[in-house]
Amino acid sequence: MSAPPATHGLLAAADPSLATHLATHGPLSGQVDLVALAERAGLVGRGGAGFPTARKLRAVADAARATRTTPVVVANGSEGEPAAFKDAVLLSRAPHLVAEGLHLAAAAVGADSVVLAVGPGQAAEVGRQLAGRPDRSPIRVVPVAGHFLAGEETALVGAVDGGLPLPRGKVPPVWQRGVQGRPTLVHNVETLARLALLARGDRSAAGRTLVTRHTATVDVVEVPLGARLGDVLPVPAGVQAVLVGGYHGSWLPAAVAADVRLDRDGLASVGASLGAGVLAALSADRCGVRETARVVGYLAASSAGQCGPCLNGLPRIAAALGLLARPGGAPAARARLLQDVARWSGLVVGRGACAHPDGTVRLVASALRVFGGELAAHAAGWCTGAPPTPAFLPVPTVGAAA
Numbered sequence: 001m002s003a004p005p006a007t008h009g010l011l012a013a014a015d016p017s018l019a020t021h022l023a024t025h026g027p028l029s030g031q032v033d034l035v036a037l038a039e040r041a042g043l044v045g046r047g048g049a050g051f052p053t054a055r056k057l058r059a060v061a062d063a064a065r066a067t068r069t070t071p072v073v074v075a076n077g078s079e080g081e082p083a084a085f086k087d088a089v090l091l092s093r094a095p096h097l098v099a100e101g102l103h104l105a106a107a108a109v110g111a112d113s114v115v116l117a118v119g120p121g122q123a124a125e126v127g128r129q130l131a132g133r134p135d136r137s138p139i140r141v142v143p144v145a146g147h148f149l150a151g152e153e154t155a156l157v158g159a160v161d162g163g164l165p166l167p168r169g170k171v172p173p174v175w176q177r178g179v180q181g182r183p184t185l186v187h188n189v190e191t192l193a194r195l196a197l198l199a200r201g202d203r204s205a206a207g208r209t210l211v212t213r214h215t216a217t218v219d220v221v222e223v224p225l226g227a228r229l230g231d232v233l234p235v236p237a238g239v240q241a242v243l244v245g246g247y248h249g250s251w252l253p254a255a256v257a258a259d260v261r262l263d264r265d266g267l268a269s270v271g272a273s274l275g276a277g278v279l280a281a282l283s284a285d286r287c288g289v290r291e292t293a294r295v296v297g298y299l300a301a302s303s304a305g306q307c308g309p310c311l312n313g314l315p316r317i318a319a320a321l322g323l324l325a326r327p328g329g330a331p332a333a334r335a336r337l338l339q340d341v342a343r344w345s346g347l348v349v350g351r352g353a354c355a356h357p358d359g360t361v362r363l364v365a366s367a368l369r370v371f372g373g374e375l376a377a378h379a380a381g382w383c384t385g386a387p388p389t390p391a392f393l394p395v396p397t398v399g400a401a402a
């Protein structure tokens with residue numbers, strides 16, 4: 001087995017067929033110690049939390065041994081984040097890397113069934129591409145509802161088991177009791193595809209990441225971790241702020257964003273994280289408060305309303321932000337709204353069964369920090385991005401909430 005050049009990234013294949021995949025990346029052969037490979041490479045998950053992959057593989061294998069139960073592996077390609085397209089692009093360009101990662105992970109933890117969860121629009125095509133694979137156990141492709149919470153791992157396990165995609169709380173964790181009550185390894189599809197490259201000897205695979213870039217257009221590219229953000233996403237003078245991570249992420253002022261290193265430590269130093277890999281450049285002729293209010297309205301409407309923070313907190317925060325996004329109003333009333341948002345935000349953190357409230361108020365707090373000038377303009381009766389300026393960030397209509 002010869003290692004492919006480091007330039008053979010996740011999106012290198014010209015089409016999703018098995019023949020092109022093998023011609024691009026070469027065959028996967030021989031035994032590998034996947035846990036050791038992931039550990040040595042420092043691979044962390046690409047599903048949002050950046051959890052070390054080797055640690056998760058070990059936890060599932062240990063739980064299976066301790067309970068004498070055969071585990072399940074689920075590839076998370078549901079991508080509920082409306083601004084992220086990296087997983088959809090990966091599945092449409094390189095489904096066989098994901099499939100190989102799934103089987104490698106299954107072998108590493110001793111699993112006998114493998115599931116690939118994808119958005120409802122992708123299931124048929126992905127299933128067709130994978131149909132001819134010479135695997136011993138077939139991959140079960142499961143379409144999951146395309147809404148924000150569906151990709152949260154406990155919600156995903158519920159959907160794979162044929163139930164509603166509802167987060168159910170972290171205890172017991174899915175690596176102990178997941179699909180059919182069995183220890184379950186849930187990895188993002190990009191994480192699994194990176195395992196397939198690592199298994200081929202491409203050691204640089206853990207040091208790159210897929211990002212969805214929003215500028216005047218939207219695209220998905222693979223970039224080196226540690227790159228200067230301004231070299232990955234053009235941040236010209238006409239950009240005022242960058243949304244980093246996605247709708248559970250953070251706004252950064254353009255000047256800060258341009259020079260930050262795109263990795264865990266670099267982003268943490270400015271209070272951000274890579275999250276779902278979204279980078280969105282907000283131009284100076286748009287209103288960041290209005291954009292955030294639209295997103296937070298969507299996030300509040302997307303919650304299951306199962307826990308106090310989502311039932312009581314997020315709708316109030318969304319409503320207050322909606323009022324602050326409009327120019328005008330009495331200064332005292334606006335000041336009270338700002339205090340309310342800060343107080344309610346403090347009350348929801350750490351109180352939900354999943355991280356949805358925490359992620360939502362992280363975005364809100366960053367908007368209030370970064371768009372102070374815009375809030376002052378609204379208090380003075382003026383808005384930078386008032387209609388007819390079109391909306392920037394994609395916000396779907398919420399149908400059936402979780």
Ligand SMILES: Cc1cc2nc3c(=O)[nH]c(=O)nc-3n(C[C@H](O)[C@H](O)[C@H](O)COP(=O)(O)O)c2cc1C
Nearest residue numbers: 045046047076079080151152153186187188191355
């Ligand atoms: C509200 C919420 C939504 C999530 N949506 C996704 C998603 O769409 N896709 C995904 O891979 N992970 C999502 N996650 C993270 C998963 O719960 C899980 O951590 C991840 O799939 C693990 O994969 P990784 O170890 O490869 O990062 C979400 C988490 C939360 C709290």
Ligand code: SF4
Nearest residue numbers: 304306307310352354
């Ligand atoms: S915190 Fe919100 S989104 Fe998470 S499970 Fe509870 S109600 Fe649902």
